[in-house]
Amino acid sequence: xxxxxxxxxxxxxxxxxxxxxxxxxxxxxxxxxxxxxxxxxxxxxxxxxxxxxxxxxxxxxxxxxxxxxxxxxxxxxxxxxxxxxxxxxxxxxxxxxxxxxxxxxxxxxxxxxxxxxxxxxxxxxxxxxxxxxxxxxxxxxxxxxxxxxxxxxxxxxxxxxxxxxxxxxxxxxxxxxxxxxxxxxxxxxxxxxxxxxxxxxxxxxxxxxxxxxxxxxxxxxxxxxxxxxxxxxxxxxxxxxxxxxxxxxxxxxxxxxxxxxxxxxxxxxxxxxxxxxxxxxxxxxxxxxxxxxxxxxxxxxxxxxxxxxxxxxxxxxxxxxxxxxxxxxxxxxxxxxxxxxxxxxxxxxxxxxxxxxxxxxxxxxxxxxxxxxxxxxxxxxxxxxxxxxxxxxxxxxxxxxxxxxxxxxxxxxxxxxxxxxxxxxxxxxxxxxxxxxxxxxxxxxxxxxxxxxxxxxxxxxx
Amino acid sequence: xxxxxxxxxxxxxxxxxxxxxxxxxxxxxxxxxxxxxxxxxxxxxxxxxxxxxxxxxxxxxxxxxxxxxxxxxxxxxxxxxxxxxxxxxxxxxxxxxxxxxxxxxxxxxxxxxxxxxxxxxxxxxxxxxxxxxxxxxxxxxxxxxxxxxxxxxxxxxxxxxxxxxxxxxxxxxxxxxxxxxxxxxxxxxxxxxxxxxxxxxxxxxxxxxxxxxxxxxxxxxxxxxxxxxxxxxxxxxxxxxxxxxxxxxxxxxxxxxxxxxxxxxxxxxxxxxxxxxxxxxxxxxxxxxxxxxxxxxxxxxxxxxxxxxxxxxxxxxxxxxxxxxxxxxxxxxxxxxxxxxxxxxxxxxxxxxxxxxxxxxxxxxxxxxxxxxxxxxxxxxxxxxxxxxxxxxxxxxxxxxxxxxxxxxxxxxxxxxxxxxxxxxxxxxxxxxxxxxxxxxxxxxxxxxxxxxxxxxxxxxxxxxxxxxxxxxxxxxxxxxxxxxxxxxxxxxxxxxxxxxxxxxxxxxxxxxxxxxxxxxxxxxxxxxxxxxxxxx
Numbered sequence: 001x002x003x004x005x006x007x008x009x010x011x012x013x014x015x016x017x018x019x020x021x022x023x024x025x026x027x028x029x030x031x032x033x034x035x036x037x038x039x040x041x042x043x044x045x046x047x048x049x050x051x052x053x054x055x056x057x058x059x060x061x062x063x064x065x066x067x068x069x070x071x072x073x074x075x076x077x078x079x080x081x082x083x084x085x086x087x088x089x090x091x092x093x094x095x096x097x098x099x100x101x102x103x104x105x106x107x108x109x110x111x112x113x114x115x116x117x118x119x120x121x122x123x124x125x126x127x128x129x130x131x132x133x134x135x136x137x138x139x140x141x142x143x144x145x146x147x148x149x150x151x152x153x154x155x156x157x158x159x160x161x162x163x164x165x166x167x168x169x170x171x172x173x174x175x176x177x178x179x180x181x182x183x184x185x186x187x188x189x190x191x192x193x194x195x196x197x198x199x200x201x202x203x204x205x206x207x208x209x210x211x212x213x214x215x216x217x218x219x220x221x222x223x224x225x226x227x228x229x230x231x232x233x234x235x236x237x238x239x240x241x242x243x244x245x246x247x248x249x250x251x252x253x254x255x256x257x258x259x260x261x262x263x264x265x266x267x268x269x270x271x272x273x274x275x276x277x278x279x280x281x282x283x284x285x286x287x288x289x290x291x292x293x294x295x296x297x298x299x300x301x302x303x304x305x306x307x308x309x310x311x312x313x314x315x316x317x318x319x320x321x322x323x324x325x326x327x328x329x330x331x332x333x334x335x336x337x338x339x340x341x342x343x344x345x346x347x348x349x350x351x352x353x354x355x356x357x358x359x360x361x362x363x364x365x366x367x368x369x370x371x372x373x374x375x376x377x378x379x380x381x382x383x384x385x386x387x388x389x390x391x392x393x394x395x396x397x398x399x400x401x402x403x404x405x406x407x408x409x410x411x412x413x414x415x416x417x418x419x420x421x422x423x424x425x426x427x428x429x430x431x432x433x434x435x436x437x438x439x440x441x442x443x444x445x446x447x448x449x450x451x452x453x454x455x456x457x458x459x460x461x462x
Numbered sequence: 463x464x465x466x467x468x469x470x471x472x473x474x475x476x477x478x479x480x481x482x483x484x485x486x487x488x489x490x491x492x493x494x495x496x497x498x499x500x501x502x503x504x505x506x507x508x509x510x511x512x513x514x515x516x517x518x519x520x521x522x523x524x525x526x527x528x529x530x531x532x533x534x535x536x537x538x539x540x541x542x543x544x545x546x547x548x549x550x551x552x553x554x555x556x557x558x559x560x561x562x563x564x565x566x567x568x569x570x571x572x573x574x575x576x577x578x579x580x581x582x583x584x585x586x587x588x589x590x591x592x593x594x595x596x597x598x599x600x601x602x603x604x605x606x607x608x609x610x611x612x613x614x615x616x617x618x619x620x621x622x623x624x625x626x627x628x629x630x631x632x633x634x635x636x637x638x639x640x641x642x643x644x645x646x647x648x649x650x651x652x653x654x655x656x657x658x659x660x661x662x663x664x665x666x667x668x669x670x671x672x673x674x675x676x677x678x679x680x681x682x683x684x685x686x687x688x689x690x691x692x693x694x695x696x697x698x699x700x701x702x703x704x705x706x707x708x709x710x711x712x713x714x715x716x717x718x719x720x721x722x723x724x725x726x727x728x729x730x731x732x733x734x735x736x737x738x739x740x741x742x743x744x745x746x747x748x749x750x751x752x753x754x755x756x757x758x759x760x761x762x763x764x765x766x767x768x769x770x771x772x773x774x775x776x777x778x779x780x781x782x783x784x785x786x787x788x789x790x791x792x793x794x795x796x797x798x799x800x801x802x803x804x805x806x807x808x809x810x811x812x813x814x815x816x817x818x819x820x821x822x823x824x825x826x827x828x829x830x831x832x833x834x835x836x837x838x839x840x841x842x843x844x845x846x847x848x849x850x851x852x853x854x855x856x857x858x859x860x861x862x863x864x865x866x867x868x869x870x871x872x873x874x875x876x877x878x879x880x881x882x883x884x885x886x887x888x889x890x891x892x893x894x895x896x897x898x899x900x901x902x903x904x905x906x907x908x909x910x911x912x913x914x915x916x917x918x919x920x921x922x923x924x925x926x927x928x929x930x931x932x933x934x935x936x937x938x939x940x941x942x943x944x945x946x947x948x949x950x951x952x953x954x955x956x957x958x959x960x961x962x963x964x965x966x967x968x969x970x971x972x973x974x975x976x977x978x979x980x981x982x983x984x985x986x987x988x989x990x991x992x993x994x995x996x997x998x999x
Contacts, residue, residue: 066847160895163811168803171810174823174869177862181833184840251506258503271507278514280981282923284952285521285974288959292967295522323513330510354492356499377828386831387952388925391959411832411926418839419929436836440829447828 002127005134006058010136013051016145020046023149025231037156040142045155049145054134061130069122073115080111109158144459146461185440188433195427196228201434204229207408228431230438232397236407238320240389241382243403247322248382249375252329259330260337265416279327287391295392298366302404310406312394318403321388329378336370337363369457373450380446382440386411482534482549521978524957524971527621531773533609534749536562536584538593540602547602550595554589555915560609567745567756569643569712576740586774611762612755613784614772614965615738615747620755624964625729625736625743630684633724637685638718648683648690651721652685653703659695662728671696676734678926685724710744737964763972767938768954772965775958777973779940783853783933783948784980786941790857791864791921796914798861799868803910806869807876808898827866834863837928843931846917849946850932860921867920871913874907908995912988919984923977925952951977 017040024042028034035042041241056236081089099116149155193201206229233411255275259268294315302309309315340363348358364371394406395416417432479485515874517530518844538558545553560580564570570579587610594608595601600609611617618624654670663678672695674681681692683705690707698704733740750754766776803822810816838859842848848855928934933953941948950959951973958970 022632063846068845084978154891160893161897164805167805167809169806170798171816171819172469173798174802174826174865175819177837177865178822178826181829181837184837184845185833188840251509254503254506255510258500258507262500262503263507267507271511274511274514278510280919280923280979280985282592282925282952282977284923284925284955284959285517285978288955288970288974289517289520291959293516323510323517326510348707354496356496357492357533359499378827379573386830386832390926390929391956411830414832414836415926415929418836419934433836433840436833439835443828443830444825447825451824 002062002130005131006055009051009054009058009134009194011139013047016050016142017043017047017174019146020044020149023127023146026148028151034151035161036154040154041159042149042153045161046142046145046149048159049141050138051141051211052162053096053141054137055132057137058130061126061133065123065126066331069119069126072122073118076118077115083240181440185433185437189432189437191428192430192434195430196225200225201228201431203231205231207232207413209413209431213286214432214434216347228427230410230435232399233408233410233413233435234438235315235399235401236382236393236397237411239314239401239403239407239410240321240393241379243281243318244325244380245320246383247319248325248329248378252326252378253324253333253371254324255331256333257339259356261335261359261363261371274341275327275330278323279331281324283324283385283387284391286318286320286324287387287389290316290388290392294320307404309404310391310394310408312403314393314407315403320392321382321385324385324388325378325382329374330379332370332374332377333367336367336374339370340366369453373454374451376446376450380450382412383446384443386415410439466663466772493556515688517637520706521902521974524968525975527618527623528763528968528972529760530621530757531762532617532620532755532757534563534612534614535582535607535609536566536609537701537875538562538591538603541604545595545602548681553592554588554717555591555595556585557589559583559608560585566749567716575741578739582616582742582745583615584613584773585771586611586769592600595829608696609756609758614963616742617773617804618755618968619738619743619746620750620963623968624738625731630725630727632722633685635721636718637683637718637724639686639690639692639713639716640712641709642686642688642716645693645706645708648689648692648705649698650703650706652704653697653701655692655703655705656695656697662730662887663732664695669696680729680733680740680743682710682729683707683724683728684727684739685719685853686713686715686717686887686942687711689727691740703893710741711748737858739904759855763969766857767940768936768949768957769938770927770936772963772969775966775969777954777976780938780954781974781976782949783937783941784952786944786948786951787856787928787950788922789862790944791860791917792914794858795864795868795921799865799914799917800872802865803869803876804898804903807873807900809894825867827870831863831924832926832930834929836949837862838927838931849945849947851935851937853943853948853950854944855931856928856933856948857944858948859927860924863924863927864917864921867917868910868914871917872906872910875909875913875966876902878909879905905997908991908997912992915988915991916983919981919988922955922980924985925956928953929956951980 021039022038023046024035024037026034032039037045073096073337074089075091077092081092095113096112096119099112099119137335152298166373170400204226206227208227214343246290255271263271289311295311298313298316298319299309301306301313344366346363348362389409389412393412394408395407395412396411397408398405414432414435417428417435536559539562540558544558560583563579563583564576567579568749570576586965590610591608610807612620615624633650633655635654640647640649657671657676659678659681660666662674662681664674665678666672674693674695683690685693688709689711690709690713692707692708693703696704714892729740729743748756762774762870763776764779767779769775782783804814806819810819839853842858843850882903884897888894888900892900928950933949934957935949936957937945937947937948937949955970955977957975958973959967
């Protein structure tokens with residue numbers, strides 16, 4: 001029903017645009033040059049005031065009503081819901097809503113049907129209210145703006161100010177996203193740390209949250225705090241990242257050097273797209289490649305050498321992740337190497353250095369801060385990478401430095417803890433947010449450090 | 463007078479430290495290092511290319527079998543006795559198709575074997591049959607030849623992916639059976655079979671008895687219109703060999719087959735290590751040699767939703783889900799991203815707030831994608847109570863993720879428009895807003911579009927954040943709207959890669975191929991836009 005209201009308002013806005021335009025032209029008897037603002041701007045002005053406030057009201061309404069409706073239902077049915085925990089109440093509300101408005105219903109019972117009936121009536125009321133409010137706002141906005149339109153009225157200023165406000169609002173979305181990330185991670189993590197002290201999380205060496213409530217000697221419902229030690233995850237993440245960088249750093253850097261200083265135009269015309277394609281392949285494809293091709297291959301090699309290689313070895317995940325990061329390293333390094341001025345190369349060549357000597361002794365030292373920063377960004381990328389490790393690395397948290405064994409990573413655990421149905425309040429799911437917070441902090445720090453390295457140590461050439 | 467720098471060489475020429483032998487050796491060494499370095503660089507590029515080729519060829523070779531599916535044509539009895547035209551929905555079409563298959567093998571009588579035989583055709587047969595009858599009631603009333611999809615194991619076997627297809631060779635000796643069905647004895651004219659059985663992993667007892675267990679290759683003797691599977695062999699009198707065997711397909715008679723008339727079929731993969739039994743293989747081979755099996759374009763894969771049965775699983779649901787999600791992402795990220803870029807590039811005063819926004823956007827671009835998933839879970843699902851698994855939520859999460867990419871690309875594109883354009887517009891009396899929207903933005907639009915398409919391509923391949931908001935659910939229906947439960951292509955790939963059934967491995971590769979195809983198309987559009995509309999000032 002509200003959809004029709006939005007459409008109606010849009011039609012009204014179009015009509016208002018035309019009316020405003022006509023009125024502006026009429027106010028000067030067709031001599032448009034005498035108007036302060038263009039007729040179209042008067043039209044926009046009228047349209048904005050006819051539809052804008054009403055649309056804002058609808059947005060606000062649609063954000064607020066689900067919560068209000070749910071709270072009214074829980075209030076009315078507080079007697080029936082008194083014995084239930086938070087997840088059951090949520091399920092109850094969800095089912096009642098599904099029964100009222102269509103959707104997948106878990107299972108029906110008379111209480112839910114009653115709740116659904118109440119839901120329907122409340123929703124009908126609130127829909128009527130929003131219709132009335134929106135139409136009132138629209139009419140009054142139209143009336144007010146219509147009365148303003150005159151020869152000297154500065155409609156352009158109003159329209160441009162509104163537009164500018166819109167542009168600012170859009171730029172603020174980026175900040176809101178960051179705030180949203182930080183707040184949601186911090187709040188959920190704080191709830192986790194109420195159940196599990198943070199030192200046990202950060203420094204504990206035993207991780208098996210799947211057995212959170214079955215630990216021997218724990219009471220029913222009590223959280224076993226000793227199974228949330230995240231050190232094995234950090235170690236696993238570092239191990240895989242290290243392997244990935246062992247692959248990506250030399251190959252990516254050498255490729256960048258070759259492409260910027262050695263390659264002929266035709267080689268570059270082939271190699272650059274190859275790297276771009278490599279960068280554009282979705283990570284889930286790399287994950288598939290790692291799990292179904294690379295891991296069995298490494299296992300086979302290991303067997304023929306008499307080594308026992310886990311089928312989900314850190315090596316396979318790390319190597320494939322390294323392949324994924326090669327283009328990232330090479331394009332960042334390429335930028336940095338190209339930023340070194342030609343005069344340095346010429347000077348070095350003039351002293352009789354060969355090309356490789358120039359690169360090793362002049363260009364690389366000059367580009368070092370940029371390269372370090374590129375490597376840090378690559379590490380940050382590897383730490384945050386999810387799909388490859390979810391598909392190719394293990395689930396068991398082993399504290400080991402042996403790349404042939406299975407290790408697990410922070411991102412793998414976030415995914416395993418949150419995929420599937422579980423209640424949202426358990427320490428298990430909250431642990432995922434704590435891991436997310438750690439991940440966010442580490443990658444953010446790496447990015448900031450990378451930025452600082454470039455700013456602080458960059459050589460000034462001009 | 464001693465000269466430390468120059469001495470005289472053999473020919474009386476002065477030799478300096480720059481031209482003496484040590485210097486020559488040094489120079490040679492330097493050139494060698496130069497060549498090494500160059501080859502190292504070329505090797506790195508070649509290695510990257512090799513990885514790409516390896517990855518793509520793995521995916522493509524695995525995907526090709528999934529593009530076709532084997533169908534079995536059966537004479538299906540749709541006469542009024544079986545199908546009541548008034549009650550089309552109450553008919554068990556599966557059993558009708560199964561009866562038609564059983565009629566092809568009248569010898570199969572044991573319950574276990576019957577079940578095995580039924581398993582050769584897909585469990586979705588009934589559904590297809592019902593749909594086709596509903597579409598064309600003219601099929602009713604008699605027996606029609608109808609092609610049913612084979613079960614995934616049967617399909618994989620026929621594609622040669624499940625077991626070694628085996629080799630056929632004539633037996634150069636006579637074979638005499640003791641019966642036509644059940645467990646029988648075969649007498650071979652010479653004992654060449656014994657050596658052959660040993661070579662195929664038969665276990666030998668002390669009395670010279672060779673047993674072919676399920677860990678050994680399968681030896682099938684085909685003669686007299688039937689097939690016998692050998693289970694044990696022992697040397698007989700006068701250099702003959704006596705074999706015990708189980709008849710899989712009944713023989714016509716107990717007449718001895720002369721030398722060269724019987725043939726031996728060897729399936730190297732032992733029965734224990736393949737997912738298809740000897741019986742099924744024999745049945746399939748019989749059906750195939752009768753010309754009843756044909757390989758067709760796999761339209762099920764392209765035009766249906768997900769399924770637990772590999773032969774019935776399709777990507778269409780995931781493609782639609784991806785499409786809906788991308789629409790939401792584009793509708794949110796494009797206007798907001800471009801507006802933010804315009805503000806930051808054209809209007810924003812240089813103050814603390816704008817600096818913060820700028821730093822913020824750069825940092826957001828580097829935040830791991832999974833963190834955006836956590837944001838979506840905590841804010842969109844738990845705080846705002848939006849539906850799980852819905853394209854609208856997935857689209858919003860991906861929009862937040864793509865936003866920084868679009869903003870950065872749009873800003874670069876706006877910055878590339880020379881100031882002279884702005885000055886000219888301002889000079890003839892345009893307002894700042896008019897300058898930007900009438901002159902700068904249209905000129906920057908190709909670059910903005912390119913950046914947006916690349917950002918969308920990035921979002922299309924993204925998986926991790928969508929796992930967080932429940933798009934990993936198993937959804938059979940094709941989503942019809944933005945709030946229906948849906949899954950998307952990369953998540954479908956992830957789920958299929960995890961399924962244990964062998965048939966899903968090819969499906970996964972084929973789905974990857976489709977995803978890559980979409981990405982290639984998007985990137986090609988971006989490249990074309992850049993080539994055609996990019997202006998150098």
